[in-house]
Amino acid sequence: MGGFEIRSATPADARFMGDMLVEAANWSVSRARPRVAILDDPKVSRYIAGWPRPGDFGSVALDSHSIPIGACWARLFPPNAPGSGFVAVGVPELTLGVNPQWRAQGVGRALLKAVTRQALAAGHSRLSLSVERANFAQRLYVSEGYVTIESREASDTMVATIR
Template identity: 70%
Template sequence: MSAFRIRPANGDDARILADMLVEAANGNSPRVRPRVAVLDDPHVMRYIAGWKRPGDFGCIAEDAHGAAVGACWARLFPANAPGSGFVAVGVPELTLGVNAQWRARGVGRALLQELGRAAAATGAARLSLSVDRRNFAQRLYVSEGYVTVESRLTADTMVRAVR
């Protein structure tokens, strides 16, 4: 396993989160969407717009040189403007993005576990997410205790109790 470290995400990390949001959006796509196409989509941008607002938390994985290689963060959404993985008011919805060269090297799992610890520290009882069924990350989520609570055409909404 290559060396990486995880640190808390802070208010200056919006660009890193944008980079990892692009990675997440292209994670399982046979056709890579350009950065501008991903970040021009208001449905996608709501996951990072105004970072870091009250209730936001997350973590960043960095390589041995301090370059970001992954990020996992959570945000609360209101019922009248829900995210794709919205299950209820007060349940943070997470996003996980890992640089393609760092996938399948333990980064995603480490970030997901660290986010779970951060969620517990905020007092959250559950975390939710939305994942395309074709995305290999779905297996990671299942192995970390996430269960499907709703299925749509190509994606599942998953939830895990925070320990």
Template identity: 70%
Template sequence: MNAFRIRPATGEDARVLADMLVEAANWDPARARSRVTVLEDPAVRHYVAGWQRPGDFGCVAEDARGVAVGACWARLFPANAPGYGFVAAGVPELTLGVYPQWRAQGAGRALLRELAREAAARGHARLSLSVQRANFAQRLYISEGYVTVASSETADTMVRTVR
């Protein structure tokens, strides 16, 4: 396994989170979209726009040289401007992105676990997310205790209790 370390995401990590949002959106290489196309989509852009707002939190995985290889972060969305994985106001919705060469090496799992610890430390009881059913990451979410609470034709909204 390649060595990586996890650190808190800061206000200076907006670019890193945007990069990881593009990775998350492009989980299926056969349907990959350009960075510009992904970040121009308002429904996707709001996961990183204005980072780091009050209430935003996250973590970044870095390799031994300090280069970001993945990130996981959470935001609160209001009911009138929900994210794809919205379940309720006050429940942070997470996003996880890891560069392909770092997938299946523990970085995503470590990021998810650190985000859950931080969510609990901040007093949140749950985390939510949305995942396409065909996305291999869904197996990771299930193994980390996320359960499906709503479904559409192709995606599931999942929630995990963190305290």
């Protein structure tokens, strides 16, 4: 589909990042829910609500017309209101999504690497995420250095030590 570029996410990207959060929640087409139902679900909307909050950072991929095609970002959660991939105070948790027509072309991996660089620049040494084991995205995470540190019924919490 041609080339893409990556830039830091801004406050104006909130709507598109919401779209990518919906893509992440709807990774399994057989269980897909409408956008409004997903973003009304606090377990999902907590990843984007109020973007950007202090400590948030992320990247957006753009096509050759500067149209957003994917996003990855990280947010810190407190221990009394943890995200699904919470591992410790101060370890940001990732969200990643790519537009369906742009998948399997390196955008997801490039976004993951971009956010890792942002995390390092912000002084972090680890990143975490939660992924369902049936989602091939887990293989991408393994290949980028993520290891499973906790398994629940259908999903794993994974952590990468970044450098």
